[in-house]
Amino acid sequence: MRRGLLTTGVVTVLTLAACSGGGRDKSAADDSGGGGNAPGSSGYTVAFITHETPGDTFWDKVRAGAEQAAKDEGVTLKYSNDPDAAKQAGLIQSAVDAKVNGIATTLVTPDALAGAVTSATAAGVPVVGLNGGIDQYQKLGALMYFGSDETLAGESIGKRIAGQGAKHPLCVIHQTGSVALEARCDGVKSAVPGTENLQVNGADDSAVTTTLQAKLAQDKSIDYVVTLGAPIALDAINAKQQASSPAKIVTFDLNQEIAKRIKAGEVVFAIDQQPYVQGYMAVTSLYLYLKNGNDIGGGRPVLTGPSFVDQTNIDKILPFTEKNTR
Structure with a gap:
């Protein structure tokens, strides 16, 4: 039943995404800055807080969607980020202390963020979750909530590579303690029991490449490398070449470079959670809640994925990755 309800959310958000994408394309074509509304013209200020690791291109899309929504709705957007859970909690508390009208935040480390989110709601500041924490956001x-069902996404990858003969995938976790990343690997393992997890430091690309290279060189039975972020997939490509490994590479998330690697056949496929939509809808939903009391999703999470990108549809999607909207 839960899966059926969540699937409905995908249909809803994709319809909304089509509308938001149109707005983004128009502004991208007009470098004069026309269109949209002046920051603050709605009277609302929204704090947008993530666990972004500096250099991870995934967050460029999340932020681009949030900024476009703020422009469309005349919202003043205050963006901040920290991959350290305790520091992210501090950013949430600072937003509460600054008396913002609403907070959109990722919730990949729900236990560490619970106190700050509770502080916000106690102060009457509405909070919207995105990207991580689908199973915990209501408890907090x-x-x-806007994002992907990470367990479902992991199961989707697992079933697909199982159908392609996978026996011993390596699932690469690049951030310690992230419930979203752990759920992805758990989903893969549910479909391919031989899945092995590998912890790496996603903030250090050279260390990721070295760790992966050593693992692939040591164990030639690894037939797939499943990375949980596009930059890590690029590291995996380098590691595979250096280790002369036969493993195929698939990844969660998408950026322009990975789209090119899919087209070139170096990455078999990516599973996209549409981060631009997550940023756009998180801000828009707060604006509509503050203005009209709207509740998008009707008490259920709104799914923005999973969506497969492979050689069958890459030609259509590649131009959107160049605009930083996909």
């Missing part, structure tokens, strides 16, 4: 007091 967040009103709405």
